[in-house]
Amino acid sequence: MQPSKYRPTRATISLKAIGGNLSQVQAGLPKETEVFAVVKADAYGHGVVPVARYLADKVAGFCVSNLDEALELRQAGIELPILVMGPIWIEGVPVAIAEGISLTITSQEWLEQAIGTGLDLTGMHFHVKVDSGMGRIGFRETAELLSSLEMAQEAGAVFEGIFTHFATADEVDDRLFLTQLERFHQVLQVLPALPRWVHASNSATALWHGEAAFNMVRLGNVLYGLNPSGHSLQLPSGIEPALSLTSELVQVKQLASGAKIGYGATYETADREWIGTVPIGYADGVLRRMQGFSVLVEGELCPIVGRVSMDQITIRLPQSFAIGTKVTLIGTNGRQTLTAQDWADKQDTINYEVLCLLSDRVAREYEK
Numbered sequence: 266m267q268p269s270k271y272r273p274t275r276a277t278i279s280l281k282a283i284g285g286n287l288s289q290v291q292a293g294l295p296k297e298t299e300v301f302a303v304v305k306a307d308a309y310g311h312g313v314v315p316v317a318r319y320l321a322d323k324v325a326g327f328c329v330s331n332l333d334e335a336l337e338l339r340q341a342g343i344e345l346p347i348l349v350m351g352p353i354w355i356e357g358v359p360v361a362i363a364e365g366i367s368l369t370i371t372s373q374e375w376l377e378q379a380i381g382t383g384l385d386l387t388g389m390h391f392h393v394k395v396d397s398g399m400g401r402i403g404f405r406e407t408a409e410l411l412s413s414l415e416m417a418q419e420a421g422a423v424f425e426g427i428f429t430h431f432a433t434a435d436e437v438d439d440r441l442f443l444t445q446l447e448r449f450h451q452v453l454q455v456l457p458a459l460p461r462w463v464h465a466s467n468s469a470t471a472l473w474h475g476e477a478a479f480n481m482v483r484l485g486n487v488l489y490g491l492n493p494s495g496h497s498l499q500l501p502s503g504i505e506p507a508l509s510l511t512s513e514l515v516q517v518k519q520l521a522s523g524a525k526i527g528y529g530a531t532y533e534t535a536d537r538e539w540i541g542t543v544p545i546g547y548a549d550g551v552l553r554r555m556q557g558f559s560v561l562v563e564g565e566l567c568p569i570v571g572r573v574s575m576d577q578i579t580i581r582l583p584q585s586f587a588i589g590t591k592v593t594l595i596g597t598n599g600r601q602t603l604t605a606q607d608w609a610d611k612q613d614t615i616n617y618e619v620l621c622l623l624s625d626r627v628a629r630e631y632e633k
């Protein structure tokens with residue numbers, strides 16, 4: 266889908282804010298720790314190519330979740346190391362080798378299948394994933410990990426990294442976190458040799474568990490200026506949201522008392538009311554459950570009244586405003602600010618989900 270440019274709805278991404286957030290987190294990390302920027306899911310909705318190009322001279326590499334995302338970076342001319350953090354379809358291995366993309370080996374079964382199909386793994390750079398307690402992907406058994414490591418290297422693959430992922434690094438209770446860290450240390454101790462990169466930190470770990478930095482961290486959420494813990498733990502000062510979402514009033518009308526608004530006629534004006542229409546809807550990522558949330562016009566909160574449609578929302582205005590008046594959905598307008606976290610609270614979800622769900626229809630613009 267092409268982004269819709271001939272309408273006023275825009276996500277504006279401050280690359281400078283992303284750079285500032287990176288520096289801020291980097292300042293708290295050990296000197297030898299290198300940063301890989303996590304730019305999966307279109308850089309959490311911020312647009313992967315512009316974000317990665319901007320970060321290319323500021324980070325050591327990029328992490329993505331699948332091979333297609335890695336290829337998009339290579340096609341955009343990104344030459345830094347790229348790690349695909351999840352298991353890929355075996356058919357993709359030759360492509361990864363050709364493009365110099367590092368893969369993750371998460372199980373012996375995957376490796377046996379790859380070798381069993383007669384694939385040549387020569388030159389396949391890989392990281393090994395340790396399941397230290399998240400129960401998702403990775404090796405649970407050390408013996409299996411060690412024999413897979415040997416098998417992969419015998420097949421010509423290059424052991425480049427080992428990593429794990431924490432389930433609760435963003436929570437106040439650190440019991441499971443410490444168990445996972447201990448488990449990861451145990452695995453490291455029995456390795457014949459440590460690879461180039463050892464990593465365990467996502468944003469939350471890098472921010473709140475410095476003891477797990479090792480020599481590489483995988484930063485996603487915090488680069489975009491979000492708090493990975495929601496409200497539980499405090500971000501260092503100076504972390505700034507990178508994305509704002511704005512639009513404009515495209516129609517404003519005064520309705521008499523008792524007028525119905527939108528599908529299902531779920532809202533009825535209580536008085537003579539000014540109602541404005543804004544060209545953004547659930548197809549853009551403003552979910553239907555955002556009904557009742559507010560947006561900002563001239564620094565004032567204006568409630569979304571009536572259903573969220575696919576392409577439009579209707580808002581109650583305190584007075585008449587001209588067509589073209591700015592509407593802020595995420596960001597600052599006058600003295601008020603709305604954040605992705607406010608959206609998440611309204612939707613009973615996490616800020617990650619809110620920005621990932623901003624669809625391709627929303628045109629992105631970049632500020633340096």
Ligand SMILES: *Cc1c(COP(=O)(O)O)cnc(C)c1O
Pocket residue numbers: 303305350430466467468469483484485486487493
């Ligand atoms: C997405 C992801 C990250 C980044 O997490 P943030 O909380 O956004 O920093 C790191 N590691 C793995 C394995 C991931 O899947």
